[in-house]
Amino acid sequence: MSSSLSKNKLFWDPTTSDTMHELTYTSLADKNISTKNLNDILHTANEFNGANAITGCLVSHNGQFVQTLHGEKRVIFDLMDRIKMDQRHSNINLVWEGPAAKEVFPGWNMAFFSPDDYTNPSKGLLDFEKKLITLSSFYKADSASVRIFWSIVKDLCLHQANQT
Secondary structure (H helix, E strand, O other): OOOOOOOOOOOOOHHHOOOEEEEEEEEEEOOOOOHHHHHHHHHHHHHHHHHOOOEEEEEEEOOEEEEEEEEEHHHHHHHHHHHHHOOOEEEEEEEEEEEOOOOOOOOOOOOOOOHHHOOOHHHHHHHHHHHHHHHHHHOOOOOHHHHHHHHHHHHHHHHHHHHO
């Protein structure tokens, strides 16, 4: 697996491990990723994040992932170590990380679009993209990580829309 993050714990500082922290990263999905793989990611993330007081949002779109995570610093960087080892994606790029003033996505579960759920998958995808763009425009966040996250999501959706 190719990764732009080292397998070492470059960002974890044990002297501040109990502070609230947030990060945003992007990666490329494996070209053979399936709906089952995405459902497995969704299931695992919901279980782990709930058990470890991690909140955030993950978007998988057009072969790319973008995710923002919020939680105890040690926990989210341990999670990043696990994420870096996951063979279902590569080219992991930590876009931003820093201390968090407050929880940004309290109570959020994962959102997921599956083309299999629509009789007209192209229309369903277009509707999903429009909703993400709208949400990114209205979501107000004091968090740099979340502003960057929504900016990347919006760019992913608009890039696709400009290609069709």
